[in-house]
Each structure stands twice: as C-alpha cells, then as structure tokens.
Amino acid sequence: MPSLTKNIGKNDPQHQKLVKMISSRLRLAHKGQQEQHDVWTKAEDNILAYVPEVELDAKRRIKRDQGDPKYTTLKLPYTYALTMAAHTYLTSVFFGRSPVHQFVGRHGEAEQQTLALEALISYQVDVGGMMGPYYLWFYDAIKYGLGVIEEFWEDEQVQFAYIEEAPDPMNPLAKPIKQQTRIQMPGYQGSRISNVSPWDAFPDPRVQIGRYQEGEFFFCRKYLPWNTVARRKAAGFYMNTEHLKGGMKDFATIGDTSQLTTPQSETLYSGDGEEEMKEHPATVTVYEGSIEIIPSEWKLGDSDFPEKWMFTITADLATLIGVQPHGAMHCKHPFGVIETEVEAYGTYNRGLPEIIEPIQNTMDWLINQHFYNVRASLNNQFILDPSKIVTKDAETAGPGFIWRLRPEAYGQDLRTFFHQVPVSDVTRTHVQDIQTMFSFGERAFGINDQLLGVLSGGGRKTATEVRTSTGFGVNRQKTIAEYISATGFAQHSQRLVQLSQQYFKAERKFKVAGSLIREMGQAEAMNFLTVNPEAIAGFYDFVPVDGTLPVDRMALANLWKEILMQMRGVPGLIMQYDLGKIFAHVAQLAGIRNLNQFKIEVNSPESLMQQADAGNIVPIRPGAGGGAPSSPGGNPAGVPTAGEGPMI
Numbered sequence: 001m002p003s004l005t006k007n008i009g010k011n012d013p014q015h016q017k018l019v020k021m022i023s024s025r026l027r028l029a030h031k032g033q034q035e036q037h038d039v040w041t042k043a044e045d046n047i048l049a050y051v052p053e054v055e056l057d058a059k060r061r062i063k064r065d066q067g068d069p070k071y072t073t074l075k076l077p078y079t080y081a082l083t084m085a086a087h088t089y090l091t092s093v094f095f096g097r098s099p100v101h102q103f104v105g106r107h108g109e110a111e112q113q114t115l116a117l118e119a120l121i122s123y124q125v126d127v128g129g130m131m132g133p134y135y136l137w138f139y140d141a142i143k144y145g146l147g148v149i150e151e152f153w154e155d156e157q158v159q160f161a162y163i164e165e166a167p168d169p170m171n172p173l174a175k176p177i178k179q180q181t182r183i184q185m186p187g188y189q190g191s192r193i194s195n196v197s198p199w200d201a202f203p204d205p206r207v208q209i210g211r212y213q214e215g216e217f218f219f220c221r222k223y224l225p226w227n228t229v230a231r232r233k234a235a236g237f238y239m240n241t242e243h244l245k246g247g248m249k250d251f252a253t254i255g256d257t258s259q260l261t262t263p264q265s266e267t268l269y270s271g272d273g274e275e276e277m278k279e280h281p282a283t284v285t286v287y288e289g290s291i292e293i294i295p296s297e298w299k300l301g302d303s304d305f306p307e308k309w310m311f312t313i314t315a316d317l318a319t320l321i322g323v324q325p326h327g328a329m330h331c332k333h334p335f336g337v338i339e340t341e342v343e344a345y346g347t348y349n350r351g352l353p354e355i356i357e358p359i360q361n362t363m364d365w366l367i368n369q370h371f372y373n374v375r376a377s378l379n380n381q382f383i384l385d386p387s388k389i390v391t392k393d394a395e396t397a398g399p400g401f402i403w404r405l406r407p408e409a410y411g412q413d414l415r416t417f418f419h420q421v422p423v424s425d426v427t428r429t430h431v432q433d434i435q436t437m438f439s440f441g442e443r444a445f446g447i448n449d450q451l452l453g454v455l456s457g458g459g460r461k462t463a464t465e466v467r468t469s470t471g472f473g474v475n476r477q478k479t480i481a482e483y484i485s486a487t488g489f490a491q492h493s494q495r496l497v498q499l500s501q502q503y504f505k506a507e508r509k510f511k512v513a514g515s516l517i518r519e520m521g522q523a524e525a526m527n528f529l530t531v532n533p534e535a536i537a538g539f540y541d542f543v544p545v546d547g548t549l550p551v552d553r554m555a556l557a558n559l560w561k562e563i564l565m566q567m568r569g570v571p572g573l574i575m576q577y578d579l580g581k582i583f584a585h586v587a588q589l590a591g592i593r594n595l596n597q598f599k600i601e602v603n604s605p606e607s608l609m610q611q612a613d614a615g616n617i618v619p620i621r622p623g624a625g626g627g628a629p630s631s632p633g634g635n636p637a638g639v640p641t642a643g644e645g646p647m648i
Helices: 013-034 037-047 055-065 078-095 111-127 131-144 209-214 226-234 352-378 391-395 430-445 463-503 553-567 579-589 605-613
Strands: 103-105 147-166 177-196 201-203 217-225 283-293 307-314 320-325 335-338 382-384 418-420 508-511 528-531 540-542
Touching: 013 201, 013 217, 013 283, 013 307, 013 320, 037 078, 037 131, 037 352, 078 131, 078 352, 078 430, 078 463, 103 111, 111 177, 111 463, 111 508, 111 528, 131 147, 131 177, 131 335, 131 352, 147 463, 177 463, 209 335, 217 226, 226 283, 335 463, 352 430, 382 391, 463 540, 553 579
Parallel strands: none
Antiparallel strands: 103 540, 147 177, 147 335, 201 217, 217 283, 283 307, 307 320, 382 418, 508 528
C-alpha cells in the first residue's frame, strides 16, 4: 500500500459513517461465505483422511493405549492421492518453465526490453519469496475450489542495532564508554504476494467468484503482530492504533471447524495477563481490502468517477486504522483468484474433495464393512447350554482356553449342548468393488494410475497402450491448466508488470531469466542486463501456459544422442551444424553444468607468435621449428606452420 492513509479520528463523525458503510459490506460478504463453510470443513477432513471419533471408537482407542489391540474405523486417503496428483501436474506445468512469467511485446517492444522485464519479474519471484505462496495457491484451488492470494508492492525498511566502545565525548582521555548505535536501511523493494485462506476471503457475493474483479469490494481477514502494526504506522499507512486493545471479538465467527489445526491469534505468552495487555495487544485481527467507491459520496474527495480505495478495520468493526487510495494504476482489486472447475455461473465452484465425496464415502464403507466381517469370522461364535457349561469361562476364553462343565454334563455327549455357528465372509468381493470405485474416480478426473505414478494391473500392456491412456488423462489436466492460465495466472502476471512499471524507480543489474542466453553460447557477461524504468516501459502480454508437461530432460538428451548417431552417416548434414554447440546442449540437458572448464581455448597465429617470442610456449614435437631463429620463409622459431604440431 504505497499510498499514505488519511487521518480520521475515531470520534470524527466521518469515521462513524465509514465504519457503518464498510460494516454493511463485510456482513453481506460473510453471509455469502457461510454457505461454503460445511463444504470446506468436509474438504479439509477428507484431505486429512479424518473420521469423526464415535463413542465406541474412543473406547477402543483407550484399550489400544493400554496395550489391548482393538480395531478402528478406517478412511482411505483416496481424496488426498487425487489431490496431490492434480497438484503435482499443475505445478509441474506452470513452474517447470524458466522463467515462470514469460512475456511478449504487444506493440513491437524490443526483445531486449522483454528480457529486462522478465529479469525483473524473475528477481521478484525469487527474492520476494513468491514460489512458496504459488504452490499453496494451486493447492487451495484444488482443495477448496478456489485459491486466493494478495498482491502488494513493498518498500521494506529494516533496522538493526549494535553496541560498541567509543571515546567519551566529555572526557576523551577517560576509559571508552559503551554506546548503542541503530542503523535503518532499505531492504527488499518489489512485488510480494501472500496466501489468503478461503475462510479469510470476503469477496462481493453479488458476482461469481471467478468475476470478482467486477464486484464492488474484496476483503480479507488478517492477523497482524503488533510489530507489523507499529511498522505500518511509522510508514504512514495506519492511524488510530492507540485505540487498539486486546480481547476484541471477531464479528465473523467460523463456528464448527475441521480437524485441521490452525494458529491461535489471541494466545498470550506464558505469565501474561490482562495488566500486561493494557498498552497494546500481541496480535490484532483486522479486515483489510479494497472498495470501488465514488469519493464524493463517501466524503473522501470531490470526484464523481469510481476509484479503488483501501480500508482497514478492526475485527469488531469498531475502529478504522487505514483509509487510503489504492494508488495502483492497474485499477484492480489487489487479489488473485484461480479456480479448477470450469463453471461460470455458480457463486462458488467445487473443489476436488467435494466432487469425489460420494465415491470416497462408498470406498470407506466397503473397506470398513469388509474388515468388520473379517474380524467377525476370526472370532468363534458358539451356541451353548448354560446349564451344562460354565458361561463365565466361555465369555472370557482366549487362545488355548479351558471351559469347565457343570456336574450335570458329566459323561454326556458335548454335541448335544454345544454348537459352533459357521461364519462365511460375505464381503469377499468388497476389495474388487473398491477397484471399481477407483475406476470411477479416474473417469471423473482423468487421473489414472500412470498419473498417480503406479502401473495398473490387468496383464502386460504395450508402450502404446500406456502412452495412450496417460495421454488422455494428461489432456484432461491440460484443459484445467489452460483455463487457470487464461483466467487467473495471466491477470496476476499483468498486475505484476504494472506494479513494477509504476513503482520500480532504481537502476540495477539483473540476471537474465531462463537458460536462453546460456544455450545460445553467449559470454557470461551477456547473462546480465541493466534494468531501469525506461527499459521496461511499454505494453506486454503474458505468454500463456499451454498445459503440457515439461519434457523429460534425460529423455530429450537420449533423443539428441540418437540424432547425433544418425548424423554420423550423413557427412553433408554434419557440415551444416555446429557439433560442438550440439554437444554442449546435450551435456546441459543431462545435468552437466561445468562443461566450459574443459574447453580448449584456440588462440590466433599472431598470439602464438607473441607467446613464442616470449618463450612461454614450445612445440609439442621438439625440433619442429628446426631450432633456428627463423625459417627460410621468415617464420619465427617454434611457431608452427601448416602441417606442424601444436604448441604448449
């Protein structure tokens, strides 16, 4: 938030009006979000392969803890397996490129400008720590049906202190005194992103989540440590922080949650009490987001044209601590949203766990019923006459048991008052039924055994059959990847470009992103570009992700090996290509990074003559130069001519 905040006191009537207008929108957003709470709770439990513990399972757990083995209810981690397979595919497609964000000039911008822009964005991705949030962004989209990130530009200021000895200014001859020195300096400058949990995202529910940029507002809930609040106040972004107290109630209660353990925002340090929290709370829960307002209606300006403003309000909807224009020239909500279901009309789209839930429940029922029947068949069941057999012995019997007979049964045939009930496994086919449910999941998502990293059964299969089945599954994932690229990732990349063009003011050297320069065989100095605001000016389009998996580097190296073997028999073809560069390219594909240190540097004849005159090189074959000062043709001694050996 590069724009500073307006100073509006808590007792100002305008403050009360703004609080009322913002609160009404947050309550509307929370009401729309509540409809998804049950769905998200089930999704988290299914990913964790969690089964709510009933009273009977609790008793079995206590006995297991005491050393008495007892069974428990099982939940197959099938949903987790499908989720991770889909996540692996998408992240491999999007983040297997180098650089991750690739651009092309829209109106004839020079290639050097495009390289400069890619180098700057790649620096922000690496140093700004974006890759971790990117992976979580895609994971949330698969898990919940939507993934949300927040985008902002940061001009970081860091401060450090140290204590050193220095002369006493009052008495230079006295013993040096200790003094503390503080230094504040600029830190990272560039774009940053942070993940927003769907539980903490509050978009305008009057539009579909995929069209969130058309909504009037978008808020997110944040848990800010007090140090963050202090930094932002010092930078001029926050106000009214003196009114922040501990124990504020959040208006948007989540209610019943899943078994996913989340951090506690109001946890105190050991020994803290209310008296220690009077000055300020340890953590402040706020709602921060953008609203497209007409400034004249909100009494925040005289313009009648809509523009984006950022607002920060405490969780109890009582105190505004931030009111500022958004300031970004892209004029969009500073959030990025992606979805994995291609659906345009629902307010919220489904995630993978919600779609697979009926199949998951059926598989859990099949496996638990099968094991229950197996346990029943392992336990012998008897019908006996309690007047002939001591019932207590039968109830407590174990392996190698002894049952006592009553005196009335002495000498009688046991089969007349004792009978073992035959037990058959009626759930024997449940395991095969589970395999059938696996195939339903494959058809639903296109994630087959090959994408899961296992080979399916059913006898021998040809390479064509495996490649065909894998290809169809990949095509299903390819469509989702292209949809995410077109609807969410491309728009995010465009906002990164515009933030960089607006706020990047320095001039620095950045390493060229990707391996293009290295593969072209350019010098190491060509790997760096000077980037300044003029170098990245212009209009650029994001190169879309085509949805195909990156080529296996070892497979590609083997392919090049076969090509070189075929070229060996065609001399005319070899003469058309530089075999040295092809060899270096194949070595790089195979993972060899230090090949250049073995390369022989061939000097010019003039350089060799100078080195020979200085006595630094001699012929490999002694006497090749005749040992004379010069040859009849005037060639210096030791400098090889055509047909002579090289020099060392």
